[in-house]
Amino acid sequence: MLDRFGSYRGLIATGALVALVLALVAVAGGRGIGEDQPTSPGAWLRSGLAWIQTGEHGALAGIGGYLDIFSDADLVRENERLREEVDRLREEKARLIGVLQENARLRKLVGFKRRHNEYELAPARIVARDVSPYFRILTLKLKTDAALKPRMPVVVAGGVVGQIHRTYGSFADVVLVSDPRSRIDVISQRSRAHGVVKGLGHAEDYLAEISYLRRNDRVREGDVMVTSGMGGIFPPELVVGTVDSVTQRERGLFQKARLEPSVDYSRIEEVFVITGTK
Amino acid sequence: MPPWLTWVFGVAMITLESALLAATGWTVGGLMSGVGMAVLVGARRPFIVGAGIMGALLIPIEWISGVPGGLAAVGVVAVFLAVGTVRNRLPKRWGPTQVIVGTVLGSLYPLAIWLSATLVMPRSDISLAIVAESIPGLAGLAVFLAVGGACMGWLDSLFERTGASAPGAWS
CATH class of the missing domain: 2.40.10.340 (Rod shape-determining protein MreC, domain 1)
Structure with missing residues (x-):
């Protein structure tokens, strides 16, 4: 009996691993920003990892500062x-x-x-x-x-x-x-045109996209987009970024624009x- | 190296990458250390022991990767299982072959993330990010596998010399 169990050990291990993954997806899958709060033991463990990260960050920053002495x-x-x-x-x-x-x-x-x-x-x-x-x-x-x-x-x-x-x-x-999950309600500081900034997940340039800009709204390159205050998360008039390019469409209700965030993350x-x- | 120390090594590698990225401001691609650990554990540990280590590494990877809703776990387990299928055909000594095979199999990670994100969170459009970031990410993974694999090999040889990892001791 034990021998038979032993011959299936690989399959059992694979099944257990897949079940663990499915449990993680079932518990946390589909949750939006702010909806995935850790439980008390989870928060304790996550804090422990964060302390390790803080220590490593401090050590690396120290090494970086030391190397700066020899550079510009x-x-x-x-x-x-x-x-x-x-x-x-x-x-x-x-x-x-x-x-x-x-x-x-x-x-x-x-x-x-x-x-x-x-x-x-x-x-x-x-x-x-x-x-x-x-x-x-x-x-x-x-x-x-x-x-x-x-x-x-x-x-x-x-x-x-x-x-x-x-x-x-x-x-x-x-x-x-x-971040691709981020959505921020914005308006153009110049024309008060309204849109929603959606992250694209780009790392190098951090570009984001402005959706739901009405076709008739006059948005142009260089326009500063600020938070509209709608949605109750961001207060109004905080700078989000500047319009990098605008894509006019021949059909449809909306035009799209690329946004260069004002902050170098x-x-x-x-x-x-x-x-x-x- | 015993399984618990392999887990500690994995956690140290993942937290070190996140601290390194924060300290340097380097974000393009990164090193994909979570995926790298799946490759290293899949290639250098017996399957059952490796599955146990991976199971214990899933939560730290999930937290530190920043990937939402269990998707990172789907990706790294897909890579771990794929590496497990070719493990016996790889040369024992860690070298360019393992790095290349690990990097190629690591490309299952973005694929698994894309597929599961499409199913679990269809409103989060990450296709563009996956197209833009996968190649630099896999290049970073190759660097991690070369360096991390060498470190793990060195630690393994240290334990072999002391007899702590003698055949049958841990697996």
């Missing part, structure tokens, strides 16, 4: 400073345009509530990335003890980074704008999570 460290620092300055000015410009437009609308709409500059921000540090070439996830570690919830917006000075997917301890996974180290409004 001044140039790197100068480049970094200028990049931050450009991000700040871009954000300032976008905010100014948004405020001007808001003022114009406020004259028409009595009681319109001002929502800018009133966010509660929790700083966090990027400690790891996904290891899949097709999905775009960052792991961040909070610097404060703010309570994070799924779907909270994550931003930097340059614009929108993404939204929180999973939280565990002081860590969280963030789905980037360029490969270079961000510190982010802010919008935990609420003041």
